[in-house]
Amino acid sequence: MKIVLLFAILSVIMGFRSSEEITFSYIDNYKDLAVIEMYRTGVPASITLAQAILESDSGTSNLASNSNNHFGIKCKTYWKGMSYYHKDDDKDKNGKLIESCFRAYDAVVDSYIDHSNFLKYSSNYSQLFYLDRSDYEAWANGLKTSGYATDKYYAQKLIKTIKKYNLNVYDSEKDPRNWINSTK
Secondary structure, three states: OHHHHHHHHHHHHHOOOOHHHHHHHHHHHHHHHHHHHHHHHOOOHHHHHHHHHHHHOOOOOHHHHHHOOOOOOEOOOOOOOOEEEEEEEEEOOOOOEEEEEEEOOOOHHHHHHHHHHHHHHOHHHHHHHHOOOOOHHHHHHHHHHOOOOOOOOHHHHHHHHHHHHOHHHHHHOOOHHHHHHHOO
């Protein structure tokens, strides 16, 4: 008990934050952006936030830190923007892990916008936009079925993250762009 208390005191003094604190801070920082993107493109804010939390480890991953890529979106052949290379799940013809090309952005907001556009305008994901925006479970399963991630538990992880952090509340938020326009 004394060791746990000592660690807690040292954490406060030295400024260490738990992964939970980091995630809650991440949500607080990007929830409005996720809601704006939801109204712009139709991608549920809960899905956007859950994907960003998982894909970027709440903004602390190597990919997020070095390229502002919070969604793990790879370059694809048509990508004309900046790129960042690191090992992920791509292998050469001999089965050896090689560096994968990931999209890189000047700012996190660009990553969020590109993520929404990637889903909205890629034929792979078009069927998602027939789903109810409040049905995050259908969206999570649809993302997995559409091939967004190679992890066979990706849908379950998204759903668990949404439930754990109550991210579905953002799917019913009012459009913040209306508030901005009404104050002019």
